Amino acid sequence: MAKKVVAQIKLHVPAGQANPAPPVGPALGQHGVNIMQFCKQFNDQTKGREGLILPAVISVYEDRTFTFIIKSPPSSILIKRAANLAKASGTAGKEVIGSITAKQVQEIAKQKMNDLNTTDMEEAARIIAGTARSMGIKIAEEGQK
Numbered sequence: 346m347a348k349k350v351v352a353q354i355k356l357h358v359p360a361g362q363a364n365p366a367p368p369v370g371p372a373l374g375q376h377g378v379n380i381m382q383f384c385k386q387f388n389d390q391t392k393g394r395e396g397l398i399l400p401a402v403i404s405v406y407e408d409r410t411f412t413f414i415i416k417s418p419p420s421s422i423l424i425k426r427a428a429n430l431a432k433a434s435g436t437a438g439k440e441v442i443g444s445i446t447a448k449q450v451q452e453i454a455k456q457k458m459n460d461l462n463t464t465d466m467e468e469a470a471r472i473i474a475g476t477a478r479s480m481g482i483k484i485a486e487e488g489q490k
Contacts, residue, residue: 347428348406348407348408348410349406349407350404350405350406351376351405351406351407352376352404352405353402353403353405354372354373354381354402354403354405355401355402355403356368356369356372356400356401356403357398357399357400357401357419357421358398358399358401358464359386359397359398359399360391360392360394360395360396360397360398360399361388361391361392361393361394361395361397362388362395363383363384363387363388363391363453364384365381365384368406369383369384372454373403373405373411374381376405376409377405377409378403378405378409378411379409383403383411383413386413386432387401387413387415389449390415397414397417397418397422398418398422399416399417399418400416400418400419401413401414401415401416401473402414402428406456410447416459416460417456417457417459417460420453420457420472421433421476421480423453423456423457424445424453424476424477424480424482425480427445427449427452427453428443428444428445428477428482429443430442430443430482433480433481433482434441437479440481441481441482441483442481442482443481443482443483444482444484445477445482445483445485446485447470447484447485447486450470450473450474450477450484451466451470453471453473454466454469454470454472454473457469457473466481
């Protein structure tokens with residue numbers, strides 16, 4: 346018989362840096378989950394991906410055990426990394442603060458494919474391009490920058 350899920354917790358945690366401090370500790374503690382066990386498992390699974398903030402969906406069961414799924418990083422973080430920017434434009438649509446190539450958009454779309462609501466690669470690239478535009482980042486053709 347399957348265990349009954351009591352709660353589902355969604356957290357954004359830096360890869361390899363989960364610790365009992367907020368937001369991880371309080372979110373898991375209120376459901377009676379072993380916080381250190383989660384931190385160790387999460388950090389082991391995210392080794393080598395340091396610098397990225399990864400969404401984790403944690404399912405907590407009746408007997409206080411848990412399982413979790415690590416999703417791909419948010420598109421905005423991948424776009425900022427590709428454009429070498431610290432943050433997006435405060436006035437997107439009026440101010441262009443950087444650019445990425447169409448090839449970089451394709452790479453990001455390929456990485457995000459499992460988490461997007463499409464199976465078509467071109468549609469996924471259009472979703473990523475739209476996110477970039479809303480951040481004030483221009484999509485440049487291969488020859489220009």
